[in-house]
Amino acid sequence: MKKILAIITVAAITAMAGSAMAATTSTDLTVSASVSEVCTAVTNTNIDFGNLDPVGDPATTSTATKTGATRGVINVKCTQGTGYKLSAPATATIANGGDTITYTPVVPLADFTGIVAGTSHTIDATVDKSAYASVPTGAYAGTLTVTVTY
Amino acid sequence: MCRWYYDEGWKMMRCKAFFKVLILLVISWFPLCQTPVFGATATNQIQVAATILDRGHCSFVTPGPYAINFTPALNPLSAIDRSASVSFSVECKGLGNKPGAVIVDRDGYSQLYLEKGPDAIPYSLNLPTSAPVTNNTPVSITLTATIAGTAYKNAPSGDYSDTITINVIP
Numbered sequence: 001m002k003k004i005l006a007i008i009t010v011a012a013i014t015a016m017a018g019s020a021m022a023a024t025t026s027t028d029l030t031v032s033a034s035v036s037e038v039c040t041a042v043t044n045t046n047i048d049f050g051n052l053d054p055v056g057d058p059a060t061t062s063t064a065t066k067t068g069a070t071r072g073v074i075n076v077k078c079t080q081g082t083g084y085k086l087s088a089p090a091t092a093t094i095a096n097g098g099d100t101i102t103y104t105p106v107v108p109l110a111d112f113t114g115i116v117a118g119t120s121h122t123i124d125a126t127v128d129k130s131a132y133a134s135v136p137t138g139a140y141a142g143t144l145t146v147t148v149t150y
Numbered sequence: 151m152c153r154w155y156y157d158e159g160w161k162m163m164r165c166k167a168f169f170k171v172l173i174l175l176v177i178s179w180f181p182l183c184q185t186p187v188f189g190a191t192a193t194n195q196i197q198v199a200a201t202i203l204d205r206g207h208c209s210f211v212t213p214g215p216y217a218i219n220f221t222p223a224l225n226p227l228s229a230i231d232r233s234a235s236v237s238f239s240v241e242c243k244g245l246g247n248k249p250g251a252v253i254v255d256r257d258g259y260s261q262l263y264l265e266k267g268p269d270a271i272p273y274s275l276n277l278p279t280s281a282p283v284t285n286n287t288p289v290s291i292t293l294t295a296t297i298a299g300t301a302y303k304n305a306p307s308g309d310y311s312d313t314i315t316i317n318v319i320p
Contacts, residue, residue, distance in 0.1 A: 025207075025318045027214025029236070029256075030311060031273065031295050033264055034223040037307035079226045081306040116226050116304055 039078035039114055039150045047072035047125050047144065049103075054133045062126040064106070072123035076148055078114020084150035085111060086121060094142035099135045103127040105144055114150065205320040206244035208252045211288050214238075216316075218295045226307075229299035237292045240318055245285035252283050254291055257315040264297070264310035271305050273297045275314070 047063055048070035063069040078084060088105035095101075106124040123146055132140075220234045240252050254277050263270040276294040283289045293316070 025209045026315050028313050029216050029316045030313045031218045032311040033220035034309050035302055035305045035307045036223040036225045038225055038227055040227055077227055079307045080304045
């Protein structure tokens, strides 16, 4: 034990002497960076009402409950901990040429906390039978914009 | 005292002698028993000497502090390794006609972190180990900080910073 202490003492004295004698000029260096608060959304699955029957369907058809319909799914990725909300127009349309069907998008209304890995959200839509009771048969399509606000 | 025991008879004399021998044996063994406890106690003194060579004196041409700022901001959703640099000039005097060298180092050797409250992003700082200099001639020094993409991928948004001390030697 005594031998170890003695060696340490000698080394420390030597180092102190060295730094005291060597000329050194110092200054501060500040390193900074900002991490962006950002979110992105991608569509995993599109919405599809399937076949709409102006005669046999209930008053309102929802992708959430209709057999054969497809619910939409979007994936939202955000900077860790970023709060965000989803929104969509109150109504939107799908069209076939000049004919349109108005439907209602249904997005989850909640305050979400983003993660980098991403969170999937189901986007539904409902359509009243009255909206397609008198339109020509055929395939209707449109684009729905879902907004992520953070 | 010896005579008093002698009067008591030969047995008592013999007993006293026995105890004397026993005590002497114990005393003579005592140092042997202590040997493992004390160990080698020999000491020696070694003279240590060093001479600091006169390598001149270097200083920052433009006084600090200096700053490294990562721009644009780090985007965790496309996290890639990012680097940012700062350059400054150092001038050395007292070298005469001899070539010299300047070293830039920092205080401490532990991992560096940019911090924002309890959140921290590790980073590294590349310091030139030695740059050649000539007397009274400024030389440019570049320090580069690097943040690995994995270091900020899960970092909360906000402003992070760190301040360290850099030294010019000699």
